[in-house]
Amino acid sequence: MAKRVVVALGGNALGNNLNEQMTAVKHTSQAIADLIEAGYEVVLSHGNGPQVGMIQLAMEELSLKQPEKYPTVPLSVCVAMSQSYVGYDLQNALREELLNRGITCPVATVITQVAVDPTDKAFERPTKPIGRFMSKEEADRLVQEKNITVMEDAGRGYRQVVASPKPTEIIEIETIKALIDAGQTVIACGGGGIPIVKENANHLKGVGAVIDKDFCSEILAEAVDADFLIILTAVEKVCINYGKPDQQALSSVSVHEMEKLAEEGHFAPGSMLPKVEAAIKFAKSKPGRKTLITLLEKAHDGIEGKTGTLIRH
Numbered sequence: 033m034a035k036r037v038v039v040a041l042g043g044n045a046l047g048n049n050l051n052e053q054m055t056a057v058k059h060t061s062q063a064i065a066d067l068i069e070a071g072y073e074v075v076l077s078h079g080n081g082p083q084v085g086m087i088q089l090a091m092e093e094l095s096l097k098q099p100e101k102y103p104t105v106p107l108s109v110c111v112a113m114s115q116s117y118v119g120y121d122l123q124n125a126l127r128e129e130l131l132n133r134g135i136t137c138p139v140a141t142v143i144t145q146v147a148v149d150p151t152d153k154a155f156e157r158p159t160k161p162i163g164r165f166m167s168k169e170e171a172d173r174l175v176q177e178k179n180i181t182v183m184e185d186a187g188r189g190y191r192q193v194v195a196s197p198k199p200t201e202i203i204e205i206e207t208i209k210a211l212i213d214a215g216q217t218v219i220a221c222g223g224g225g226i227p228i229v230k231e232n233a234n235h236l237k238g239v240g241a242v243i244d245k246d247f248c249s250e251i252l253a254e255a256v257d258a259d260f261l262i263i264l265t266a267v268e269k270v271c272i273n274y275g276k277p278d279q280q281a282l283s284s285v286s287v288h289e290m291e292k293l294a295e296e297g298h299f300a301p302g303s304m305l306p307k308v309e310a311a312i313k314f315a316k317s318k319p320g321r322k323t324l325i326t327l328l329e330k331a332h333d334g335i336e337g338k339t340g341t342l343i344r345h
């Protein structure tokens with residue numbers, strides 16, 4: 033039976049703006065098509081930090097200019113827009129790459145809502161960076177003008193941060209499973225999913241948050257009973273003492289060892305730590321499940337055991 037793989041695409045797989053994304057998805061599709069060609073069943077998820085920030089800013093400018101005509105657009109709707117915008121580019125690029133290789137496999141994006149707990153403490157403490165990077169001066173000015181929260185993002189500059197509650201349930205999971213079982217390649221849970229809370233028996237209400245795509249990809253991987261969770265990012269291997277002279281790359285690590293390293297503070301919160309936490313959770317969820325963290329271009333080599341950081345039981 034074909035091995036089932038959930039692939040979480042990081043920022044470098046999509047770029048930061050319209051032009052970058054058009055180019056990046058072509059490159060990304062080659063790496064994904066390599067996995068499909070090698071016989072893996074692939075389910076894709078992706079981030080949306082730059083995209084949702086761009087959409088939110090555009091919507092805000094419009095509503096500031098003409099509030100009667102263009103009312104404020106909630107963040108949950110901006111997440112929905114980012115899902116369809118990225119999904120559109122990604123499914124088209126992958127469709128073309130597969131057809132060019134003579135592979136007949138329909139590709140579809142599922143608009144995915146993801147439940148969060150309305151009492152999640154994350155609503156009181158924004159941590160998820162979105163949008164572009166800013167200087168400290170610009171960030172301070174926007175804090176005054178717009179009453180937003182900003183944070184320094186892993187030594188790369190300042191960004192707006194929003195609440196990022198933990199995902200608890202994927203609403204469209206049965207649709208996603210039906211498409212996978214029909215042999216289709218599915219893009220789902222984009223941007224961590226559209227965050228919703230269950231208000232009563234049947235009503236789902238969007239909430240102002242951006243869910244971490246690594247945590248959401250992990251619950252997706254469990255729900256579709258994947259063998260592998262692959263988190264593709266901008267580094268080939270996870271390191272200890274990252275950025276220091278004694279930096280050391282990790283190749284194959286048990287969940288127990290990885291938990292210890294995380295406790296020792298080797299992984300930066302907001303960048304590598306959520307990936308490591310998601311990796312540990314998936315590898316622990318059922319015997320035989322493994323997580324791989326590596327570079328986009330190394331996805332195929334990584335799953336063949338040639339590179340990347342493997343987190344296993």
Ligand SMILES: Nc1ncnc2c1ncn2[C@@H]1O[C@H](COP(=O)(O)OP(=O)(O)O)[C@@H](O)[C@H]1O
Nearest residue numbers: 042043265266267270271274298299300303304
């Ligand atoms: N211990 C570590 N090992 C490797 N990379 C790390 C580590 N700590 C922080 N990083 C940084 O985390 C980045 C990945 O996080 P991020 O850029 O947020 O991911 P994404 O690809 O999902 O957008 C890496 O490119 C690297 O700069």
Ligand SMILES: NC(=O)OP(=O)(O)O
Nearest residue numbers: 079080081223244245
């Ligand atoms: N939603 C999310 O985690 O996006 P990024 O991966 O772009 O931060």
